[in-house]
Amino acid sequence: xxxxxxxxxxxxxxxxxxxxxxxxxxxxxxxxxxxxxxxxxxxxxxxxxxxxxxxxxxxxxxxxxxxxxxxxxxxxxxxxxxxxxxxxxxxxxxxxxxxxxxxxxxxxxxxxxxxxxxxxxxxxxxxxxxxxxxxxxxxxxxxxxxxxxxxxxxxxxxxxxxxxxxxxxxxxxxxxxx
Numbered sequence: 228x229x230x231x232x233x234x235x236x237x238x239x240x241x242x243x244x245x246x247x248x249x250x251x252x253x254x255x256x257x258x259x260x261x262x263x264x265x266x267x268x269x270x271x272x273x274x275x276x277x278x279x280x281x282x283x284x285x286x287x288x289x290x291x292x293x294x295x296x297x298x299x300x301x302x303x304x305x306x307x308x309x310x311x312x313x314x315x316x317x318x319x320x321x322x323x324x325x326x327x328x329x330x331x332x333x334x335x336x337x338x339x340x341x342x343x344x345x346x347x348x349x350x351x352x353x354x355x356x357x358x359x360x361x362x363x364x365x366x367x368x369x370x371x372x373x374x375x376x377x378x379x380x381x382x383x384x385x386x387x388x389x390x391x392x393x394x395x396x397x398x399x400x401x402x403x404x405x
Contacts, residue, residue, distance in 0.1 A: 228321035230285035231292075237318070240284040242291055244275050251284045251291055262289050280308040283318060292317050295324060295400065303334040305400050319399035320380045325387055326357075331396075333389035335404060340387035340396065347375045352405075354388055367393060367405045374401075 228237050240251040240261050248266045253259040261284055269275055284291040295305035295313045304312045305328075316324055331340050342357035343364060352369050356362040365388075369375070378384055378397070387396040393405040 228283070228318055230288060230290055231317055232290045233285060233288040235285055235287040237283040237285055237292070240282050240291065241279050242282045242284075242293075244269070244278040246271065246276060251282065255279060261286055264289065264291070278309060280311070283322070296327075298328050298331050300332060313400060316398070316400045319397070320378075320383045323382045323385050323398060325385050325396060325398040325400075328387065331387060333392060333394050335394050336389060336392045338389050338391045340389055343386050343388040344381075344384050345386060346384065354386070357385070364388065364390060365393065369405065371403075 249264040251261040282291040352367045
């Protein structure tokens with residue numbers, strides 16, 4: 228997958244507060260430096276030291292993108308490792324992040340979401356079961372052409388779908404009930 232700023236390949240990494248700086252490292256075990264984001268003047272023992280969260284990062288332009296790793300069912304929000312709420316995931320066209328979340332209850336009816344995908348034809352969303360490509364789950368009429376025109380890759384059309392109430396969580400983390 229590529230960086231939205233410079234189109235170079237993104238790496239998996241960890242945004243990490245070290246003793247002297249904020250940096251991106253490869254993982255918490257090896258702590259191999261990918262790049263230093265910025266220096267800081269925190270005192271030794273500050274609570275921020277060793278703070279970390281998983282990211283996708285670009286070694287070329289030093290960009291990093293926070294990744295949702297947890298779905299908090301008490302507030303129905305996606306969060307990073309460090310608890311930051313994410314309302315939108317920038318690299319949804321290339322990274323199928325939504326399928327990392329399983330057994331999530333729908334916030335409207337409490338049924339468990341299914342992994343699904345959709346195609347749009349003539350203002351109709353056709354929803355299919357991810358595990359059985361031939362099994363169409365539902366057709367939903369829509370007038371959201373603008374929104375769907377931005378979902379250009381197959382990966383961006385991956386969704387979590389509630390059959391009971393037609394609630395969808397898209398791969399960019401946008402939620403909608405039809």
